[in-house]
Amino acid sequence: MNQPLSNFQMRDAEALLHPYTDAVALRTTGAQIVDRGEGVRVWDQSGRSYIEAMSGLWCAGLGFGNAELVEAARVQMERLPYYHLFSGKSHDTAIELAEKLKAMTPGQMARVFFQSSGSEANDTQIKMAWYMNNALGRPQKKTIVSRKKAYHGTTLATASLTGLPGNHTDFDLPMPGIRHLSTPHFWKEAQEGESEEAFVARLAAEFEALIEAEGAETIAAFIAEPVMGAGGAIVPPMGYFPAMSAIARKHDILTITDEVICGFGRTGEWFGAETVGFEPTSMSMAKQLTAGFVPLSAVAINGEMAEALEANSGKIGTFGHGFTYGGHPVGCAVALKALEIYERMDMPRVVQAMSPRFAAHLKSFEGHPLVGEGRSLGLMGALELGPNGRREGFAKPGKVGAKMVGELKDRGIIARAVVDSIVFCPAMTITEAELDEVFGAVGPALDATLDWAKAEGHI
Missing domain, CATH: 3.90.1150.10 (Aspartate Aminotransferase, domain 1)
Incomplete structure (x- = not known):
């Protein structure tokens, strides 16, 4: 039997619309x-x-x-509480954090772009892939391949990448240009008598068949979480990502590792891609980047992508993408301190x-x-x-x-x-x-x- 709602619970129900919540049921149970x-x-x-x-x-x-993170935020707020990275502006904490992430990440990352959330980071990934292929004269190479039960965010584009029905129902999603492959959950999805090796081979063949049907010239990127978080902490067979990486590389398809959950030690390596054998051309990071203390996300891209994006910005006069709080100095200062703690603790x-x-x-x-x-x-x-x-x-x-x-x-x-x-x-x-x-x-x-x-x- 439900207890009477407290004053705060009643006020909450009248003031807030909660994400991922049955609003009708919440009026009975209370937040x-x-x-x-x-x-x-x-x-x-x-x-x-x-x-x-x-x-x-x-x-x-x-x-x-954590007192060190609180102090890092306090010191930064006293010195420079806000600035932006638009129109050639910068500040030392953003520079230092970008350098640090370049040094930490696998795959020879060359540039870092900041946002506030994992959704914004993966939205940025889509736009960068499209911008890059336009810059390289490949305007048809735009399809993004995700997976069923994947979670990549809740913007229009990233909710389309997300392979969960609740993120699509009555939002008129997914939008065009998104494809979803099978979930690499061996226990749940394997056929009767199928070995892990055969399961991986079948999922790899599915990827190849999609590329054959759609044409490699139309597919821009394959995005994946090393461990599927909001899909249920689904751990792929260890041969899965090497196989998928090899297929993407063969067909000149970008590989995006979504490290929003898996990054910064969570899987037993600095990044989940290293644990599972995923070879990324770009990376999305958030959440544990600041240990959750303040909003901040980052996209790291390799040299080929950086060269194409920067050259095209020179050609048209701008890279017309960004966020007011991307590279927020307080977020960057807290992230630097979080990374320092992670490294100190190993x-x-x-x-x-x-x-x-x-x-x-x-x-x-x-x-x-x-x-x-x-x-x-x-x-x-x-x-x-x-x-x-x-x-x-x-x-x-x-x-x-x-x-x-x-x-x-x-x-x-x-x-x-x-x-x-x-x-x-x-x-x-x-x-x-x-x-x-x-x-x-x-x-x-x-x-x-x-x-x-x-x-x-x-x-």
Whole structure:
């Protein structure tokens, strides 16, 4: 039975329209009003604490309340609280951060372009690919290839790249010029008796067939997350990205790695592309770039792209793209401090050391009647729920997942349901004891959810 809404919850319902939320249902349940955070925990307005096992929205990689990041923002705000990068203007923090990202990223990145969000970064990627091909005299080379269950943002263009039905329904999306390949989820999508090698070969053949049908001269880029985040923390077979990279390279198709979630140590390397063998011509970064403390995103492009874009701007007199807050000095200062902390901690090593414990916890639930798969890479992972562990899922998708997340919340853990995948992405600074606390709540939550699912006829 729902409790009466608090004053803040009633005000929230009258003032805010929430992303990814059933606004009608929220008037009954009320929003969870979060008051403060420290370490891996947040507190609501009643004073109850929760382990934030999703790092907010995949971004608080250093947890909450980091004093060094707060101080970096304060110092920068006193010196230069705002400036822009339009019309040949610049400032030292943007320059230093761009240099730092060039040095860190794989694939010989040559230039960095700043925005405020991951959606804006991937929107920039599309525009850069189109601009580049026009500059090179290839006006037909414009199609962008994404994947089902991919998540690349919510602008008109990036929501079209996103391969999730909820991002398209009643928004009249996807827009033309976007294609979606199959999801590289072996457990869920493999055919009966198919090996991982055969599964990868089939998905690679699908890419080749698309190129053959559409014509390589029409396809500009292939964009992919190393691990599919909002699609359910889907980890591809390890041969998948080398195969897809080779096909793209053969047909002169740009390869865009979306590192918005996977970047800065999350997968056990500095970038997810390095972990999975993806060879990028450009990269999108956000979220953990500033550890979530302030909005900032970055696109890094290789030398070939940079040369084409810069030459064309000279030809027509401008590169007519940008954002008011792109390269915001406070964002850049906080990002520089976050990168300094990541390097000081040797964050990839920290994640490598913790990830076996994380993976073991997830795998330990595979015998439960509700769990089909426990999967992870680095400190991203999920439990795939299904009736008696079957991969075809429930008759009413999403109901059981939502109940499971509610049971975890009742036990002081904030996780996320992606339909019936229960997703975990804790701060990379989480301790063994805190990780054990998270998964100590999972077993009882699964049992309670199972009882409810049986009573409601979902099993």
